[in-house]
Amino acid sequence: MKHLHLRALALLLSSSCLGAIAAPGEGHMPPPGPPIGAHGPHQHGPGFAHGVDLSDAQEDKVFAIMHAQEPKRREYTRALQGAHESLRALGGAEQFDDAKAASLAQAAGTALTALTLLEARTDAQLRAVLTPEQRKQSLDNRPRREQRRAGRHAD
Template sequence: MNTSSPLWKKRLVLSALAAILPLSAVADGRHSASSLHGRCDGPPPVGNVAMYPHHEMGRPGMHPGMMPHLPFLHRIELSEAQQDKVFDLMTANLPAERAKAKLARKAMDDLRKLGAADAFDPVKARELAAAHSQAMADLLVMRAETEAKVRALLTAEQRSRIDAAERDGGGRCAPSKRS
């Protein structure tokens, strides 16, 4: 093998670049390991990391739909008393939210089975669709109520920082801008 050939050198350089570039993309912070796994790409949490489990969606026991519904909390720093109150508010509704999510999931599964069955019953399909819709509506109302209670705990400055960040659309966790 002729090691002085320019083709051999080009291949060596290209191979080295191919091995190094993915590592540098992860190391520069804009493309963190969490964003490669589909987790929140928002700014890292300040304060108590346990308040922001959506940054750890890959951990055992977390399923789609179980992500905390208050992503704006990672944009501000909470006092310890605020963290405790937010934790209490968010955990108070968890059993009821889980029960509603289970009802919605069961209704959806039953509706899918009904659609795949040999005999389709439109009355039963409407009942299942209504059950699913009601469970989802109840779940959304519970979450909106929790968000309102959490926002009431925040100072005026904290609320204005959240509002400004949501207007600017910072991070993947921000709500989409619709006109």
């Protein structure tokens, strides 16, 4: 999933509290990206299905799955972003409140965990839509997708 490694890193940093607190512009983790298949460059469907031809019925199922999980994704993303913003503000405050920072870091970690679990469940549901041949084709395309992704993140 997009930015999964960044989200895992953010979880570790958030849970340690100190890593999540930074001056504006320093150590800033980008917020989770748009959901797969929702907006922008991912509007063509789930990443694992690139290069896999889906039937109209499969596309409808993928749409329904993505549409159903979107409210929770937005809720968790907003909670995560809110906790990060509050942590940044607290880090720049004249008086640092360690207990408040720990609470905010815990909230960020909880939201990130929920978001990551939602993505894993959604991935499983989406893969279940594929035929065995399509799953094999998706796995065969994985190295190419990862190579493209690595090239985009190298910039």
